[in-house]
Amino acid sequence: MTTNGHRKNATVWIQRFNPDFDRRPYLQPYSITARQGMTLLDALHEIKTHQDGSVTFRRSCRHAICGSCGMNVNGRNVLVCESPLKDHLDGKGRVTIRPLPFLPIIKDLVVDRAKFWEHYRQIKPWLLPPDDLPEREFRVSPEEVKALCNAEKCIMCGLCYSACQVVALNKGYIGPHALLKAFLRTLDPRDSAPGERLDIVADLTGVWRCHTIFNCIDACPKSLDPTYAIETLRNLAARRLAFEEERRERQARFGEPVEVGPPVRMEPTARVESPVQTGQRIT
Amino acid sequence: MFKTTGFISFALRRFTGVVLVLYLMLHIWVIGAATQGAEAFNRRMEVFASPATHVLEIFLLAAVAYHAFDGIRLLLVNAFRVTGPRKSMWYAAFAVAALLTVIGGLPLLLYALGISY
């Protein structure tokens, strides 16, 4: 028996539950032929279309940008569309797929994300720009964009939220996804209300509820760092007035170009692999 | 979900924290006997003179050591916003705490067993 992709048969255990008919969730096994290059999503489709049409799950783009297909596979939260089947089979060719944990189940692998979206809306994910908008774009330097640590890449898939033990224990906690979004908006130099944002998140249901368990980082399919974002927000909350002053000063300089001089060739700068540099200051 | 070092560190932190709180209450009760004079104090201390207590004190040392060094780790994470080497930092904190428990616990154990050194 091998698990190097040449296995022919795989057993996929899927958690089933229809609240209209079933008393409690149960695992159901399905046997499929594992084709070369098959992802877990392909396996689910194979089962749904040829064996059991009632297996229900969400999916759309199948290349990890829409965020629909988050599920719990062998105990870990993953996006099934980018997870190769062979990487998740154990020595006996089995894999177990459950819905994202700690969220109410609507049916089978579909969970209720109402609270997830509510927390997202709660932190005001839209930018609050200054009153006088420039004719063209705001001048934002590449360094300021880099300081956002790719937080704009977040696809709101919910893997972090559902992996977080604090979310499991405390439904009031707004969650790593919302705090990452709040970080993105708070650190954006175009945002003119950082104080207001810090008020919202520097709360017992916000940044102070995080217990630094780091499950969010482990779960994120885009390699983002919600814990870093939360720690940053904590630090900013501690020096809120100074930060507001810095922001006002920055916005007063919006009329000036960021760098003046002869034309600079746009050679690529080195990409920061990890968003964290010890002692990194935010401007 | 429950097998990550993050969760284990959190669970141990909580557990040792509770242990320390309970110990503190016990400690205050014991020491508080001093307000009633030397004899009352000595009598209360007698309760905890057994070898079993000394063994329990090793566990207390473990709890204090773990909670302290995990706490220092968290302070570093918070102050310097370090998330990259998160697993190694926890292993390091755990290792230091374990080492201290062994170093400090060994004499306690020998004392409990009545072996002089």
Next chain:
Amino acid sequence: MTETITHDIIIVGAGLAGSWAAMATSRAGVQDIGVVSKLHPLRSHSGAAQGGIAAALNNVRPVAGTGPRGPLEQIPPGEEPVDSWELHMFDTIKGSDWLGDQDSIEIMVKEAPSIIFEYEHMGCVFSRTPDGRIAQRRFGGHSAPRANYAADYTGHVLLHTIHEQCLKQGVTFYSEWYCLELLVEDNVCRGIVALDILSGEVHTMRAKAVMFGTGGYGRAFAITSNAYANTGDGVAIAYQAGVPLMDMEFVQFHPTGIYGHGILMSEACRGEGGYLINRDGERFMEKYAPDKMELAPRDLVSRSEQTEIDEGRGIGDDGKGIYLDMRHLGREKIMERLPQVRDIALHFSGVDIIDEPAPIQPTAHYSMGGIPTDADGQALANAEGDPVVGFYAAGEAACVSVHGANRLGTNSLLEASVFGRRTGCAIAAFVKDGGELQPISGDPAERNRQRIGALMEREGTENVEAIAQELKATMTDQCGIYRTEWKLVAALETIRSLQERFEAAPIMDKSSRFNTDVLAALETQHLLSFSEVIAAGALARTESRGAHFRTDYPRRDDQNWIKHTLAHQSDAGPVLSYRDVVIDWEKYPPQERKY
């Protein structure tokens, strides 16, 4: 029995077009809006767009003397601009192979800079030049670097930004509600019927105006870059309601989809300098587009690839692939400008583009055709341009037409945004000028409930998915990049027989709660419905233009074929008519399209 839901405006589809319309309408003072989407808005396929959004901002120019693949630099203040809306317009007209309506193209390119700045003011995180302006890069078919980008996930940041703005405006979203029917009587739109996927309940939804931003129909093909959700439901539903469809035969095949999967590898790969290589190691684009090479428009590159494949110079197990080589770009450039593309190649073909060339193949990508509209999103009822009162469309589901026979990259995000905004303003004006709720005859909700009930109770030996797969194979082989008469005739026959066989395909999931099996069946029914229109339009158009290529009529025929195909539904199949293309014969007369 369920309540009838009423709003002033109902928008179906929450991607860029639908969300812009919702936001523009709300800002114009009409607040009673309901946005119906079969996915959560942030899952819309607009978010999958990668390369950029076009506008002649003049932030960037090629470094003098370094040639068409050399580095770019920011334009210092006060110096000569290299780009203009006129140039953008010409590029788009030429890209459309002179089938685009030039008045609408002019509107789109003129409004392009303002829409980019509006996105940026709303908080969109773009990549930046060293002096803080929005970064731009080269893109296929554009003669100046005007693709404004955010690394290689531009659509994603735009979608999230506009969705946040809708939340700020307090727009109501009916998330995971599926539109079943468009209610049009006497050329007046009265509302829609929608299925609440979660509960299985069907609701009639009345509105003074309805707008469709329902996206494209790439899922009619076997290899596609499109999400599972892109089953052309809006287009099919409008067709079934009597609204004609325009230019459906023009389906763009993107040259670089991952081999075997079709997942998009952005055109930015080529924009940043990637090469297309065949089995013999040659950069074959030299033969087909000596000037632009890999940066020729997509239809041309796809056909070039297909020719190489058909002539036996393809790669891969079945010889149907081509190599996309980006190794010479270097690690730094790839990690900074093409991170998502690298992840996609790693995950889905196991290749690290820093070290190896990626296997790709042409993939069905964009639907130029759709619901015909004017430049304000008003849907048209016939070739004369009479309106379907109260019905609007924008984005990929609409056909304005700005892309004509072939779309240039980065123009789709632009189209959806610009015309989404314009349509929103037009709808708000319609409602404020006295648009009324119209009466509906019968009980559409009950009718659809019975339709679904009948679907669930069907018996037979066919399989919904097998029928869909057969349709996709037929469309890809016979109605794909290279078409010819006998193939198209065969395709039409197959489609019709599949439509019949579909009636004997049962549904396995019998529960009413979140029934994705019924959804799959409805979507397959829609695929079968508009695929017939694609094949019929392709068969009738005896010329080759843009993305539509007939091996039996390989030339463009400007004498007879500068016109849009319109298709109305009838019992005997699609009834075709034709509409003139708006051309400024003095300024932009048709020319030979060479790159």
